[in-house]
Amino acid sequence: xxxxSRIFSAMQQIAEEQKVTLPPLRDDxxxxxxxxxxxAFAILVARLEDDLGIDPFTVAEQAPFPxxxxxxxRAYENVPA
Amino acid sequence: xxxxxxPALREYLGPxxxxxxxxxxxxxxxxxxxxxxxxxxxxxxxxxxxxVLIATSGQLLSALAMIELDGIARRMLLCPPDLDPDRIPxxxxxxxxxxxxxxxxxxxxxxxxxxxxxxxLPEQAAVGWKTERATEWLMLTSGTSGLPxxxxxxxxxxxxxxxxxxxxxxxxxxxxxxxxxxxxGGLQIFLRAVIxxxxxxxxxxxxxxxxxxxxxRAGRVTHISGTPSHWRxxxxxxxxxxxxxxxxxxxxxxxxxxxxxxxxxxxxxASIGHAYASTEAGVGFTVDDGLEGFPADLIxxxxxxxxxxVLDGSLRIRSRRTAHAYIGAEAPPLVDAxxxxxxxxxxxxxxxxxxxxxxxGGIINIGGLKVHPEExxxxxxxxxxxxxSRARSRRSPITGAVVVADxxxxxxxxxxxxxxxRMEILGRCKDSLAPYKVPxxxxxxxxxxxxxxGKLARADA
Numbered sequence: 001x002x003x004x005s006r007i008f009s010a011m012q013q014i015a016e017e018q019k020v021t022l023p024p025l026r027d028d029x030x031x032x033x034x035x036x037x038x039x040a041f042a043i044l045v046a047r048l049e050d051d052l053g054i055d056p057f058t059v060a061e062q063a064p065f066p067x068x069x070x071x072x073x074r075a076y077e078n079v080p081a
Numbered sequence: 082x083x084x085x086x087x088p089a090l091r092e093y094l095g096p097x098x099x100x101x102x103x104x105x106x107x108x109x110x111x112x113x114x115x116x117x118x119x120x121x122x123x124x125x126x127x128x129x130x131x132x133v134l135i136a137t138s139g140q141l142l143s144a145l146a147m148i149e150l151d152g153i154a155r156r157m158l159l160c161p162p163d164l165d166p167d168r169i170p171x172x173x174x175x176x177x178x179x180x181x182x183x184x185x186x187x188x189x190x191x192x193x194x195x196x197x198x199x200x201x202l203p204e205q206a207a208v209g210w211k212t213e214r215a216t217e218w219l220m221l222t223s224g225t226s227g228l229p230x231x232x233x234x235x236x237x238x239x240x241x242x243x244x245x246x247x248x249x250x251x252x253x254x255x256x257x258x259x260x261x262x263x264x265x266g267g268l269q270i271f272l273r274a275v276i277x278x279x280x281x282x283x284x285x286x287x288x289x290x291x292x293x294x295x296x297x298r299a300g301r302v303t304h305i306s307g308t309p310s311h312w313r314x315x316x317x318x319x320x321x322x323x324x325x326x327x328x329x330x331x332x333x334x335x336x337x338x339x340x341x342x343x344x345x346x347x348x349x350x351a352s353i354g355h356a357y358a359s360t361e362a363g364v365g366f367t368v369d370d371g372l373e374g375f376p377a378d379l380i381x382x383x384x385x386x387x388x389x390x391v392l393d394g395s396l397r398i399r400s401r402r403t404a405h406a407y408i409g410a411e412a413p414p415l416v417d418a419x420x421x422x423x424x425x426x427x428x429x430x431x432x433x434x435x436x437x438x439x440x441x442g443g444i445i446n447i448g449g450l451k452v453h454p455e456e457x458x459x460x461x462x463x464x465x466x467x468x469x470s471r472a473r474s475r476r477s478p479i480t481g482a483v484v485v486a487d488x489x490x491x492x493x494x495x496x497x498x499x500x501x502x503r504m505e506i507l508g509r510c511k512d513s514l515a516p517y518k519v520p521x522x523x524x525x526x527x528x529x530x531x532x533x534x535g536k537l538a539r540a541d542a
Contacts, residue, residue, distance in 0.1 A: 017507060018516075038448065042480040043521035050522055057478035065478070 003052065003076050010047050014040055027070030034069065054079050087237045087244070089152025089212040091116060093276050103274070104300060105141045106285040106292075110203060112275070119208050120145035121182065122199030129153050129213060131180040131196065134173065136160040138185050140262050140283045142200045144271060146182050151236060152212035154180075158219040158231065159263040162286060163533035168228070175409030176219055176231055219408055220265055222360045223534035232360055232404035232415065240272050241402035242356075242364035245385040251304055251328065254279040257297050259307035259315075260535055261286075265360040266333045270306050279304075290318040298324055306330035306356075308535035309340045313469040316340075317491065321347045330367075332356040334536050335437040335455050338373045339462035345371060361415060362422040363402030365389060373459075374436035390421065395441055396428050397421040427453060443539060445473070447517045448480035454539070457484055457520060460513050466490050466502050471529050471537055472520060486520035489529055499525060 001009070008025055011034070015022040020035040036044070049055040056075040057065060066072040094101075094115050101112035119125065120142060133154045137143045143159065150157055158176045160169075172178075173195075180196040181187065187197070218239060221229040237244075256274040260267030261284065274281035282300040284293065294315070297305065305326045307315075312331060315321050329344055329351045336355035344353050357365040357375070365387060368375050380389050387400040399421045407415050416422050425441045439453025446452075457472035468491040474482040488506065490499075503523050510519040530538040 017511070038479050039517055042447075042477040042483045045479060046475060046477060046483050046485065046521040050524070055478065058476065 004073050006051055007048060007073055007076060010044055010051065014043055025069055027068065029069045031067060031069065031072060048076065052076060086215060090148050090275055091152065091210065092212065094148065098278050101280050103141065103144055103281045105139060105283040106288060106296060108141055108202060110141065112280065115148060115203060117207055118203040119149060119205040120200050120203045121149060122201055122205060125198050125208060127196055128180055128198060130155050132156045132176060132178050133180045133182055134158045134160055134178045136181055136183045137200050142184055143263055145203055146200055149210065151216050152214065153210050154216050156217035156219055161221055161263045162261055172231065220360055223264065231408040233406050233408050234404050238363060238402045239268065240276055243273050243276050248277050251277055254304040255282065255300060255302050257282040257302040257305045259284055259311035264534055265358065269358065269364065290315055291320045294320040294324050302326060304328040306332065308333040309336050310334060310531045310537045311535050312340055312344060314531065316343050316347060317468045326351050329353045330356060332358050336373060337459040337462055341371055341373060359424055361404050362398040362424050363400060365398050374434040377430060377433050377435055380435065391428055394427045396424045396426050398424060445482055445484055447482055447484065450517045452484055452518045457486060457514065457518055460510050461486055461488060461506055464506050464509060469529055473539065483521040484518060485522040487524050487526045487529060489526060
């Protein structure tokens with residue numbers, strides 16, 4: 001499974017748990033429009049760290065947090081796992 | 082020199098009660114005959130009035146030394162087995178120790194500055210001690226938050242709960258504990274055995290649970306105490322099947338409903354009680370109704386000399402069973418201006434009962450919202466497939482921290498069920514906890530470590 005599909009799968013799982021209706025996931029979808037609050041993103045980042053072995057936002061402390069789904073996915077794709 | 086306000090330990094021992102013993106995995110010593118011999122080797126008469134470190138390798142020799150030296154030494158500092166040897170010089174100075182009772186070579190103290198007395202099985206001629214004074218009992222805190230501190234007790238304070246219950250409460254008991262008796266929880270059980278006219282089977286470091294239980298059965302143990310973590314390990318081992326104590330006691334950690342119910346199922350004929358005690362605050366109370374938490378009416382009135390109040394969410398205790406001071410040059414005060422000990426144990430009133438929610442120092446901060454790991458564990462532990470769990474903090478770039486949980490499953494179900502169990506646990510957490518308290522990640526682990534003091538190891542706490 002690609003990094004992208006693992007991220008989307010984790011997002012769908014969390015959306016289900018948090019009773020959030022996830023809109024269709026596209027690269028230009030702004031993160032706030034996913035319906036995820038900061039807690040849901042914190043859960044997502046924690047689970048992806050277990051699944052993919054990386055947390056790109058803690059590794060690069062200066063990096064701004066992404067603002068779209070595409071930027072979020074690229075943050076994971078650009079870190080060597 | 083203060084006159085003793087209660088008899089010294091040796092005065093509870095004598096030839097009248099036959100068949101009393103104290104044993105470990107290797108030796109069985111008669112308590113009935115204990116006054117006819119001495120465990121001390123060398124110039125032991127010089128221990129009178131001294132400040133003595135009891136630093137034996139095992140619990141049995143410490144027990145014998147305590148019996149001999151209570152009422153003789155000015156003070157006794159009990160040295161727990163897991164003490165960092167590098168800490169010993171500072172402890173010797175803080176407690177003004179001038180004599181050491183030991184059965185092993187000592188590398189980190191100056192032999193010239195201390196009277197060194199050997200300890201062994203009671204094979205020396207009796208010294209014929211006569212009680213001279215009320216010995217001060219010094220113990221170390223478990224040091225879960227920072228370095229261990231020395232606290233000072235008297236035998237009267239240590240035995241306060243035992244004397245209040247009266248000797249008839251547990252007649253003909255053979256006591257055991259998973260604790261080491263050189264820590265507060267274990268010492269309580271040792272004192273119950275000696276003062277209550279009973280016998281005792283000591284724990285042995287490194288012994289398997291199955292071997293330990295075999296010794297408990299062979300020693301006909303009737304009364305036994307441990308932390309909830311100790312008990313969860315026993316329940317997990319399956320070794321409890323042929324063991325049937327009359328009295329099962331929990332203390333030292335929060336006794337949640339899951340462990341109380343688990344013990345009631347495995348020991349249907351036992352009376353099960355959970356006690357609240359700490360090295361500093363002494364024994365606060367015991368709850369015998371099988372429910373977690375404690376009745377709210379224990380707060381605010383004086384019961385058997387114990388007064389409790391809740392201030393800023395934490396339990397405060399004032400009684401003659403509390404330690405009288407931290408010992409040492411820069412020791413902080415132990416009680417507040419009104420004489421209350423702040424236990425640091427946070428409680429919450431739910432209906433007619435107070436529930437323990439965690440330690441003040443163990444709080445996880447999720448974006449400014451506070452979570453006690455213990456309240457999360459209590460929910461997880463209620464799942465029938467869970468044996469024990471640990472909630473902890475993991476740093477998060479978004480909320481500062483998130484809660485993650487490590488879970489040990491009981492009798493590992495088939496791996497295909499694991500995802501379903503994970504979802505069930507998450508569902509229960511969602512039903513009973515605020516969203517930020519629900520673990521972001523649940524990991525299944527083979528085991529969780531328990532500290533030498535019998536408490537769940539919380540590396541990040």
